[in-house]
Amino acid sequence: MPDPVKFTIDGLALSAPPGTSVIDAAKKAGIEVPSFCYYEGLTLVAACRMCLVEVEKMPKLMTACTLPVAEGMVVRTNTPQVHTARKYMLEFLLTNHPLDCPVCDKGGECELQDMAFRYGAGESRYTETKVHTPEKQFSPVVFFDAPRCILCYRCVRVCDEGMGVKALGVVSRGVVSEIAPNHGDHLECDECGACIDICPVGALTSGTYRYQTRPWEMTHVGTICTHCSDGCKTTLGTRNDRILRGNNRDRSGINGEFLCIKGRYGFDFYDHPDRLQAPLVRKDGKLEEVSWSEALAAVANKFQQVLGEEGSFGIIGSNHTTNEENYYLQKFARQVLGTNNIDHHRTGDVVTTLDALSGKTGKLATVADLYRAKAVLVLGADLALEHPLLSFQIRANYRHHQAHVYVVTANPVREDKYAAAVVRGRDYASLAARLKAEPDLAILFDDSYKGDDIRAVVEFGEQLGIPVKYVPLVDRSNSRGAVDMGLTPELLPGYQPSGQPGLHYDEMAAADLSVLWVVGANPLKAGASRKAGFLVVQDMFLTETAAQADVVLPAACAYEKNGTVTSGTGELQRIERAVNTMGAKADLEIIGYVAREMGAAAKMGPWTPDAVFQEIRGAVRGYNVPMPVLVTGGAAGTTPINGRVAADARPDLVRSDHNGLFASGTLGRYSKILNSVVESRQSR
Amino acid sequence: MLYNPPSPLETKVLSRRFGLPDSAAIGTYLATDGYQAFLKASKMTPAQIIDEIKASNLRGRGGAGFPTGMKWSFVPRTSPKPKYIVVNGDEGEPGTCKDRVLMENDPHSLIEGCLIAGLAVDAHAGYVYIRGEYRYLIEILEKALAEAYAKGWLGKNIQGTGFDFDLYAHTGAGSYECGEESALLESLEGKRGVPRIRPPFPAVSGAFQCPSVLNNVETFCAVPHILLGGGKAFADLGVPKAGGTKLTALSGHINRPGVYELRLGFPVRQLIEEVGGGIPNGKKLKAFIPGGSSCPILTAAECEGATMDYDSMASRKSMLGSGGVIIMDEDTSMVKVGLRLMRFYSHESCGWCIPCREGTTWLTKIMTRFYDGNGSRADIDLLGDIAKNMLGRTFCPLGDAAALPMISLVEKFRDEFEDYLKGKRREETSGRLVTV
Numbered sequence A: 001m002p003d004p005v006k007f008t009i010d011g012l013a014l015s016a017p018p019g020t021s022v023i024d025a026a027k028k029a030g031i032e033v034p035s036f037c038y039y040e041g042l043t044l045v046a047a048c049r050m051c052l053v054e055v056e057k058m059p060k061l062m063t064a065c066t067l068p069v070a071e072g073m074v075v076r077t078n079t080p081q082v083h084t085a086r087k088y089m090l091e092f093l094l095t096n097h098p099l100d101c102p103v104c105d106k107g108g109e110c111e112l113q114d115m116a117f118r119y120g121a122g123e124s125r126y127t128e129t130k131v132h133t134p135e136k137q138f139s140p141v142v143f144f145d146a147p148r149c150i151l152c153y154r155c156v157r158v159c160d161e162g163m164g165v166k167a168l169g170v171v172s173r174g175v176v177s178e179i180a181p182n183h184g185d186h187l188e189c190d191e192c193g194a195c196i197d198i199c200p201v202g203a204l205t206s207g208t209y210r211y212q213t214r215p216w217e218m219t220h221v222g223t224i225c226t227h228c229s230d231g232c233k234t235t236l237g238t239r240n241d242r243i244l245r246g247n248n249r250d251r252s253g254i255n256g257e258f259l260c261i262k263g264r265y266g267f268d269f270y271d272h273p274d275r276l277q278a279p280l281v282r283k284d285g286k287l288e289e290v291s292w293s294e295a296l297a298a299v300a301n302k303f304q305q306v307l308g309e310e311g312s313f314g315i316i317g318s319n320h321t322t323n324e325e326n327y328y329l330q331k332f333a334r335q336v337l338g339t340n341n342i343d344h345h346r347t348g349d350v351v352t353t354l355d356a357l358s359g360k361t362g363k364l365a366t367v368a369d370l371y372r373a374k375a376v377l378v379l380g381a382d383l384a385l386e387h388p389l390l391s392f393q394i395r396a397n398y399r400h401h402q403a404h405v406y407v408v409t410a411n412p413v414r415e416d417k418y419a420a421a422v423v424r425g426r427d428y429a430s431l432a433a434r435l436k437a438e439p440d441l442a443i444l445f446d447d448s449y450k451g452d453d454i455r456a457v458v459e460f461g462e463q464l465g466i467p468v469k470y471v472p473l474v475d476r477s478n479s480r481g482a483v484d485m486g487l488t489p490e491l492l493p494g495y496q497p498s499g500q501p502g503l504h505y506d507e508m509a510a511a512d513l514s515v516l517w518v519v520g521a522n523p524l525k526a527g528a529s530r531k532a533g534f535l536v537v538q539d540m541f542l543t544e545t546a547a548q549a550d551v552v553l554p555a556a557c558a559y560e561k562n563g564t565v566t567s568g569t570g571e572l573q574r575i576e577r578a579v580n581t582m583g584a585k586a587d588l589e590i591i592g593y594v595a596r597e598m599g600a601a602a603k604m605g606p607w608t609p610d611a612v613f614q615e616i617r618g619a620v621r622g623y624n625v626p627m628p629v630l631v632t633g634g635a636a637g638t639t640p641i642n643g644r645v646a647a648d649a650r651p652d653l654v655r656s657d658h659n660g661l662f663a664s665g666t667l668g669r670y671s672k673i674l675n676s677v678v679e680s681r682q683s684r
Numbered sequence B: 001m002l003y004n005p006p007s008p009l010e011t012k013v014l015s016r017r018f019g020l021p022d023s024a025a026i027g028t029y030l031a032t033d034g035y036q037a038f039l040k041a042s043k044m045t046p047a048q049i050i051d052e053i054k055a056s057n058l059r060g061r062g063g064a065g066f067p068t069g070m071k072w073s074f075v076p077r078t079s080p081k082p083k084y085i086v087v088n089g090d091e092g093e094p095g096t097c098k099d100r101v102l103m104e105n106d107p108h109s110l111i112e113g114c115l116i117a118g119l120a121v122d123a124h125a126g127y128v129y130i131r132g133e134y135r136y137l138i139e140i141l142e143k144a145l146a147e148a149y150a151k152g153w154l155g156k157n158i159q160g161t162g163f164d165f166d167l168y169a170h171t172g173a174g175s176y177e178c179g180e181e182s183a184l185l186e187s188l189e190g191k192r193g194v195p196r197i198r199p200p201f202p203a204v205s206g207a208f209q210c211p212s213v214l215n216n217v218e219t220f221c222a223v224p225h226i227l228l229g230g231g232k233a234f235a236d237l238g239v240p241k242a243g244g245t246k247l248t249a250l251s252g253h254i255n256r257p258g259v260y261e262l263r264l265g266f267p268v269r270q271l272i273e274e275v276g277g278g279i280p281n282g283k284k285l286k287a288f289i290p291g292g293s294s295c296p297i298l299t300a301a302e303c304e305g306a307t308m309d310y311d312s313m314a315s316r317k318s319m320l321g322s323g324g325v326i327i328m329d330e331d332t333s334m335v336k337v338g339l340r341l342m343r344f345y346s347h348e349s350c351g352w353c354i355p356c357r358e359g360t361t362w363l364t365k366i367m368t369r370f371y372d373g374n375g376s377r378a379d380i381d382l383l384g385d386i387a388k389n390m391l392g393r394t395f396c397p398l399g400d401a402a403a404l405p406m407i408s409l410v411e412k413f414r415d416e417f418e419d420y421l422k423g424k425r426r427e428e429t430s431g432r433l434v435t436v
């Protein structure tokens, strides 16, 4: 580390590493230098001129965002000249601003309002007509109100640099300069809404949130996105038991402020009109709405009867439900129903990966590791489409630290653009010499690598002679947790062998079981007819599977319950209830009630998320995480086993759905916003 | 073609080939010492070339007047990146039309200047960025480039010296801001014409993020003369600290408008009376813009004893600028001048930064209202106040260029603004200088 530079700001003697900007140094010392265009992590544009400060020996005011600190520099941010400059800058900005704060989405959390309040003048001397242009819709998600735009270029930069999409630009010049989309009148992009989120004013607004509420009327609930396995924290803004928006402006969580379209807007499936709000029981061949007590009794009685007759059970769990629910479900299956016929849709070969890494420590890369690794090797996956956060992290790592990114995929991917090397196909071994020269490496692989392929990758990684970490990619918000919690016939929670064979996902769907119990999955999606004598389904919607059930129990979605989930990178996080849907219950509760009806409540223990989590902490290695981290909304890394997995990993059962940006299994099918994006493209 | 007959008071250095038959042709050029300076430079070390330029006291002719030799010496010769020569032929400054005359009548001197700059900084390619409206010049330049390639004065191993150099002509799309060096580079790279954050300056990171020498057309055209005649001789033509001659474009209320090559330090009075033949109809001088509309306007009184050089103009709080002299007679409406200028700057503001984008537009709107007869005394103060609060706070000097004339107008001609409110309006008599 080079010696720190010494300087003063407003009389405070400070020091910082060379190259630190005055604005950052001031911020660190608790001195606010106002800014619009400066944005941590994005390139400098020095366009807003709000950050002007006085620097001794310099004839003009200087922009604190572009000025690096220098030895002996004397900076003043609190002088009449600086105050005047700020006041005028705001007056200039407001000359062509519509000042429609009373109806603007941003009113109340607008940076321009805040700045005008703190640094501006109470009145304007501007009496001329303002430049006006009508509002435009760029896409189903993105709306643009040019008059409100202050041209800070944050949106342009976040789209280009942050997302790697470069869908926004600037057209025209002077006072009619305008932000414009990449396809003339419309935008074709990831629809992630990062531009909307980063906009300091109400110029970019979202199709889902605009004109819905005043920000201060909302309650904010921090939870985890329920779509892919990347585990982004999303803060849901709710009012009157409705979710109105998602964002993560406080930058907490493993994703900072990143979210893709699903995390930011794709929550809307929860109040789709088709949402089930009452239990259904098949009567005379038709599903009819009944009370919860009737439905639970029907399930419990059937289970008791089949147990008595020594009939067969099959249980299919979910990769969306919480760890508590999964743990509790497998416990119920094994201890109450006495079966190992339990499985879930496996989307990545986590088991082989953990087995191949046995005996080694610190081998699983976290989301943060992907931002810090000196080199990253991507095998098979189209990260930008299937793992947007991981793709974002790697891109940020490249932009900020010039990380070397190596891509080995069948088809072109977004990472190609800045990759150090691209190999089409699977010949990662050809990169060995270059990888050996890297200080460290993170390797990500999708489900096109399973079983022996993964062992080969690990063997390859371990002979490079550098520290290597791995990410076995999986699909859904709790795919990883489902394996950790023992939702497979061959493994108990924490990868302990069950010792007894059981039926698998596909086998159960096709077997003549006495009872098939499906919790948050859709095994008959492809149109097969049920084989089981009795089919119980817990779901939010009448899926293809639910439609064939004898009893359908309406389940709460992830935004309607508490618990924990484990991201694809093994980071354990808490989800928190934001809203309620009348009639639906959390899967944990439903399983608990079934246990109670069957008189098995004592055996199963309490069905509150906290109580079950305490049991998990004791039972699953790696889940004994510090509670404060979790409770405060942090993420805790988990390594559920460090030793050989004494069971067949069954790589043949692993298959990813490869859902892209605008698809998300059942949830995606019921999301209006995701569908509207797909439709807008098809109609083009 | 030439637009005006020469004046006997001129010192013909850069313009010495003007008026020769076929002056733009390579034959004419070669017959009059053409490319000899390059041959001479090719036998010198880069340091010797730069020293010669330093000795000439040549200062940039684009407006800022930065010492050229010093600028060249900032280029890191040993950088592993390629280096580029970039010619600023955007000539957008109102009142300026001298680069065009140079490119039209003596394009090979520009090419030779680029070659010598290339030798000095180890550059092997260059771009001539020509203002979009000068489209006809592209043909002339393209022809000159083709001739130079055909005769072996461009391309590989030029005249057996072992030096390779390629030169390309490129047009802008009609933006004043693209004359600002960093916006020019963005535009040259095919991007939107907005300026870059500096530092780094073009010498370190210019075209395509590589070290670049970026100079005005006239600056490059002076280089062959300096190499041939020696730096000292060139320096002696001018004043201390500023050597040589300056092509001065004389326009406005003047009997003999045109482009004249005058020694630096030429007296303003003599420029108006003798070179320009005085103001039509015996009118009196009211205002004087020394070097393009971006310079603060001088009153007739301030012109007393002034000479056309950097120091004399600086001591009057104005600038020598680009050499675009605009003469305004006693009948000129300064309100109209204000409106015309503000319209120009708000139209040309690139829009990148708040104070210039919004400030120039606001000034234009006030000036329009004022001109239409709906002004008030408070507006006069407001105009000055807005301009003063743009000054020094914009991203690039265009904002200053708009603010400075506005400030000088309301401060130096406040009476006229007040009279205007009272209904006393001036109409020009001597031709239409200011059209709105």
Ligand SMILES: Cc1cc2nc3c(=O)[nH]c(=O)nc-3n(C[C@H](O)[C@H](O)[C@H](O)COP(=O)(O)O)c2cc1C
Binding pocket: B059, B060, B061, B062, B063, B064, B065, B066, B088, B089, B090, B091, B092, B093, B176, B177, B178, B179, B180, B181, B182, B214, B215, B216, B217, B219, B396, B397, B398, B401
């Ligand atoms: C708004 C603006 C417009 C400019 N236009 C021109 C121009 O048209 N031609 C030019 O040579 N320099 C122009 N300049 C100056 C250039 O930025 C630069 O200083 C010059 O080209 C450097 O060359 P020189 O050192 O030879 O003068 C302009 C500067 C500004 C701020």
Ligand code: SF4
Binding pocket: A148, A149, A150, A151, A152, A153, A154, A155, A156, A179, A195, A198, A199, A200, A201, A203, A204
């Ligand atoms: S739309 Fe918003 S983020 Fe984009 S430039 Fe305008 S104000 Fe800035």
Ligand code: SF4
Binding pocket: A225, A226, A227, A228, A229, A230, A231, A232, A258, A259, A260, A261, A262, A263, A264, A387, A388, A389, A390
């Ligand atoms: S990247 Fe994945 S976890 Fe993050 S917001 Fe998108 S779908 Fe949700």
Ligand code: SF4
Binding pocket: B177, B195, B348, B349, B350, B351, B352, B353, B354, B356, B357, B394, B395, B396, B397, B398, B399, B400
């Ligand atoms: S001062 Fe600002 S808006 Fe004006 S031309 Fe320069 S960068 Fe563009």
Ligand code: FES
Binding pocket: A034, A035, A036, A037, A038, A045, A046, A047, A048, A049, A050, A051, A052, A063, A064, A065, A066
């Ligand atoms: S924050 Fe420095 S210019 Fe905008």
